[in-house]
Amino acid sequence: MMYRLLILICVLAACRKGVVVPRVEVEQVSGFQRAAPPGAGTLGLYLLNEGNMNMNKASLDYLDLQSGLYHRRVFIAYNPGVTKGLGDVGNYIAIYGSLMYIVVNNSNKVEVVDAATCRRVKQLDVNQCRYVDFYKNKAYITSNDGFVGW
Amino acid sequence: MPLNKLQTCLWACLLFAGSAAGLPGGRVTGTMHITSGMQHNVMNERWRAVPDGDSYALPGSGIMLASHRDSLPAVRNGDTLRTVTVTSPRVPLLINTAHPVQVLAGDALKQVNSLSVADALRFFSGVQLKDYGGIGGLKTINVRSMGTQHTAVFYDGLQLGNAQNGQVDLGKFSLDNIDTLSLYSGQHNNIFQPARGFASASSLYIASARPHFKAGERSHGKLAFKTGSFGLVNPAALWQQKITGRTSATVSGELTRAHGRYKYRYTNGVYDTTAVRSNADVEAWRLEAGLDGSLRDSSQWSFKAYAYGSQRGLPGAIVANHFEYSQRLQDRDLFLQGAWNKSFSSRYTLALRAKYAHLFTRYQDPEYNNEAGFLDNRYTQREAYLSIANRYYIQPWWEAVLSTDVILNTLDANIYRFAYPTRYTNLVALATKISLSRVEIQAVALGTLVDEQVKFFTGAGSKRELTPSVSASWQPFARHNFRLRAFYKNIFRMPTFNDLYYTFVGNTSLRPEYTHQYNIGFSYAKTSIGLFEYVAVQADAYHNTVKDKIVAVPAANLFRWTMMNLDRVGVNGIDANVRAGVQLFAALYWNLGVNYTWQQSRDLTPGGYNYGHQIPYTPWHSGSLTSGVTYRGWELHYSFIYTGERYLQKTNIPVNYIEPWYTSDATLRYNYKGFSITAEVNNLLNQYYDVVLNFPMPGRNYRISFNYSF
Numbered sequence: 001m002m003y004r005l006l007i008l009i010c011v012l013a014a015c016r017k018g019v020v021v022p023r024v025e026v027e028q029v030s031g032f033q034r035a036a037p038p039g040a041g042t043l044g045l046y047l048l049n050e051g052n053m054n055m056n057k058a059s060l061d062y063l064d065l066q067s068g069l070y071h072r073r074v075f076i077a078y079n080p081g082v083t084k085g086l087g088d089v090g091n092y093i094a095i096y097g098s099l100m101y102i103v104v105n106n107s108n109k110v111e112v113v114d115a116a117t118c119r120r121v122k123q124l125d126v127n128q129c130r131y132v133d134f135y136k137n138k139a140y141i142t143s144n145d146g147f148v149g150w
Numbered sequence: 151m152p153l154n155k156l157q158t159c160l161w162a163c164l165l166f167a168g169s170a171a172g173l174p175g176g177r178v179t180g181t182m183h184i185t186s187g188m189q190h191n192v193m194n195e196r197w198r199a200v201p202d203g204d205s206y207a208l209p210g211s212g213i214m215l216a217s218h219r220d221s222l223p224a225v226r227n228g229d230t231l232r233t234v235t236v237t238s239p240r241v242p243l244l245i246n247t248a249h250p251v252q253v254l255a256g257d258a259l260k261q262v263n264s265l266s267v268a269d270a271l272r273f274f275s276g277v278q279l280k281d282y283g284g285i286g287g288l289k290t291i292n293v294r295s296m297g298t299q300h301t302a303v304f305y306d307g308l309q310l311g312n313a314q315n316g317q318v319d320l321g322k323f324s325l326d327n328i329d330t331l332s333l334y335s336g337q338h339n340n341i342f343q344p345a346r347g348f349a350s351a352s353s354l355y356i357a358s359a360r361p362h363f364k365a366g367e368r369s370h371g372k373l374a375f376k377t378g379s380f381g382l383v384n385p386a387a388l389w390q391q392k393i394t395g396r397t398s399a400t401v402s403g404e405l406t407r408a409h410g411r412y413k414y415r416y417t418n419g420v421y422d423t424t425a426v427r428s429n430a431d432v433e434a435w436r437l438e439a440g441l442d443g444s445l446r447d448s449s450q451w452s453f454k455a456y457a458y459g460s461q462r463g464l465p466g467a468i469v470a471n472h473f474e475y476s477q478r479l480q481d482r483d484l485f486l487q488g489a490w491n492k493s494f495s496s497r498y499t500l501a502l503r504a505k506y507a508h509l510f511t512r513y514q515d516p517e518y519n520n521e522a523g524f525l526d527n528r529y530t531q532r533e534a535y536l537s538i539a540n541r542y543y544i545q546p547w548w549e550a551v552l553s554t555d556v557i558l559n560t561l562d563a564n565i566y567r568f569a570y571p572t573r574y575t576n577l578v579a580l581a582t583k584i585s586l587s588r589v590e591i592q593a594v595a596l597g598t599l600v601d602e603q604v605k606f607f608t609g610a611g612s613k614r615e616l617t618p619s620v621s622a623s624w625q626p627f628a629r630h631n632f633r634l635r636a637f638y639k640n641i642f643r644m645p646t647f648n649d650l651y652y653t654f655v656g657n658t659s660l661r662p663e664y665t666h667q668y669n670i671g672f673s674y675a676k677t678s679i680g681l682f683e684y685v686a687v688q689a690d691a692y693h694n695t696v697k698d699k700i701v702a703v704p705a706a707n708l709f710r711w712t713m714m715n716l717d718r719v720g721v722n723g724i725d726a727n728v729r730a731g732v733q734l735f736a737a738l739y740w741n742l743g744v745n746y747t748w749q750q751s752r753d754l755t756p757g758g759y760n761y762g763h764q765i766p767y768t769p770w771h772s773g774s775l776t777s778g779v780t781y782r783g784w785e786l787h788y789s790f791i792y793t794g795e796r797y798l799q800k801t802n803i804p805v806n807y808i809e810p811w812y813t814s815d816a817t818l819r820y821n822y823k824g825f826s827i828t829a830e831v832n833n834l835l836n837q838y839y840d841v842v843l844n845f846p847m848p849g850r851n852y853r854i855s856f857n858y859s860f
Contacts (some may be wrong), residue, residue: 016809021419054467055798056844057805087470123532125471128519144519150290
């Protein structure tokens with residue numbers, strides 16, 4: 001009987017597809033047209049998805065404005081070693097210089113990535129962070145935790 | 151199966167002696183003597199050991215013996231009984247009820263590795279347990295995809311209400327003093343019950359241990375101690391005392407303490423993180439006392455007091471860079487309940503039941519950013535309940551029941567802009583049942599009248615509903631224990647106080663959430679087929695719809711959500727289970743149980759973006775397998791649970807996909823006289839999985855228990 005059970009378990013075990021290493025998923029936006037000549041240096045557009053709270057589903061997408069290719073979940077694809085990825089409740093995103101700042105509220109962090117490659121430069125831990133703004137080479141992060149940091 | 155169990159079965163069979171003709175396949179042979187007085191009481195105690203008593207679970211098999219009628223005329227009259235001579239082979243008969251019922255009782259309940267009622271319910275088909283993990287985590291059930299709030303939970307016959315959120319945390323109920331768990335789709339088959347018994351889409355009956363005294367016995371006791379992973383320390387004691395010939399008392403108590411820490415692991419193939427679940431500690435106590443008795447006029451009464459207190463951490467969702475939480479929950483539950491019933495003649499019986507419940511909940515969130523710098527919410531719910539049920543036998547085979555319940559619910563909270571609602575519910579049920587030897591038909595009409603008052607702001611309007619249900623079962627062949635059954639039920643759930651009045655989110659114009667259930671099924675049992683002592687099969691196919699489902703949707707903007715009657719769900723499902731017992735050699739007994747559920751639960755919201763998609767957290771396939779061998783004092787049990795692939799949000803796209811999970815548990819027990827020692831290994835294959843996304847479940851864990859009954 002145990003033998004049969006073992007077979008059953010193996011059959012059922014086969015249903016689990018196992019871990020999938022994150023990759024960039026690229027899709028051509030159908031009917032994509034460059035409506036007007038893009039502004040100087042504007043190559044593409046980053047889109048931050050907030051994701052439902054507690055679901056850890058914040059994600060970063062990229063639309064290439066030259067080709068109309070839409071890249072999904074680029075943060076985890078280029079930084080697969082970051083535990084649980086971009087995190088929970090992506091609240092704000094901004095580029096300053098060559099760096100891009102992604103404020104992830106319920107993950108209590110700001111991901112600082114290279115704006116061109118999306119590779120992580122640094123993770124800043126800020127409790128309940130909300131927004132980021134810049135002034136004279138400094139980034140100012142607002143937090144709903146009773147203090148302001150930079 | 152040891153002989154003493156056989157005797158227990160005999161007792162069960164004995165109960166139905168009066169209607170033995172109604173027992174399909176009841177080959178009755180042998181001897182048993184009954185005289186009145188004490189035996190009468192014993193019968194009654196036995197009788198009430200099962201919810202409402204129209205069925206009895208056969209110890210050790212999880213299979214139901216079912217009587218044709220739920221009362222014995224000889225007992226009803228309270229006269230001295232003549233000596234009746236009955237025995238029966240250990241014949242497991244299937245459920246004759248028109249409403250599908252699944253039962254775990256006695257040894258079958260011990261066989262599944264379970265600490266709480268919630269754990270045991272994983273072995274029922276058609277049920278999804280929502281489990282946030284760990285010993286202290288919230289555990290609720292969803293039956294046939296209609297939603298948690300559509301399952302009513304009854305403890306010793308009376309409902310555990312929760313007007314605040316409409317759900318009962320089944321993780322709070324330890325199995326230590328529980329005799330029987332029965333889950334009815336539709337409603338309990340015995341129509342002689344409180345009107346509340348008809349007022350939900352499915353009902354779970356939890357029956358605590360009742361005293362059973364043999365001749366000359368005056369007391370019983372039980373001591374138990376469990377320890378193991380998660381720092382669990384769980385002593386429990388039970389004492390049953392016969393006070394007079396007609397009165398007995400039961401007292402039981404329990405302490406549960408655990409630090410709740412366990413390892414969990416998340417990986418995507420590149421990162422591979424193992425961490426320890428924190429803030430999962432729990433400290434709980436339970437104290438329960440009951441009195442049962444019968445009076446000279448053969449009326450019966452019972453009284454019960456139940457108190458529970460707990461203090462626990464609430465482990466949060468494991469999301470990137472945020473693994474630690476500090477929220478706390480405190481509970482103090484108290485309820486008092488009593489019941490009395492009397493047969494005034496062979497035709498008319500009256501039953502009165504009353505209950506008072508006081509539930510206190512305190513939620514503390516030190517991470518919450520408000521002016522005070524933390525959140526400290528306190529909620530107090532009160533419920534007063536009175537039920538009068540009348541049964542009248544128009545003919546010996548035709549009964550009519552009129553039940554009236556009055557329920558008063560209040561909720562107080564120390565939160566901003568709170569309405570302080572009071573709800574008056576009046577339920578009137580008119581039910582009738584025709585029981586012939588091979589056909590049973592019942593019909594129920596339930597009237598619900600709800601009025602609400604609030605101290606501040608606007609209250610929800612009055613609701614007036616009339617909802618019917620009909621059911622039938624039929625045994626087509628006199629000589630085969632095969633029965634067909636069908637039921638239709640229309641019922642609704644009221645919006646909860648949270649749905650209506652939760653500050654900013656609540657919406658007082660909500661309508662009830664309606665369900666329609668259509669079910670057809672069969673049950674079949676056969677005994678003595680070669681080596682097989684019995685084989686029993688039951689299967690049901692069902693179609694449910696949930697209309698005006700209450701969901702939270704963004705209102706004015708994404709930051710202001712509100713409750714709306716928006717969604718519609720259509721469920722097609724099949725529940726099937728097979729049980730078998732084999733006497734392999736003289737002392738070696740093997741049993742097997744397999745449950746399987748298929749569910750297609752689709753979002754049918756008109757014009758919805760997710761039209762046709764499977765609703766969140768509902769697997770298409772799920773099932774369980776339990777198997778055990780018993781050899782003299784030794785028992786070895788194995789159980790397996792499988793939950794298939796599912797989606798965690800409304801849209802069925804790859805990012806919302808969750809993999810199947812399955813766990814194997816094993817138990818080894820040794821019984822010697824009144825002692826038993828049990829070793830359990832749960833999640834044998836150490837699979838890391840989430841039932842609810844980002845709430846990791848424990849890997850392999852262990853438990854050892856000692857029991858002493860005397």
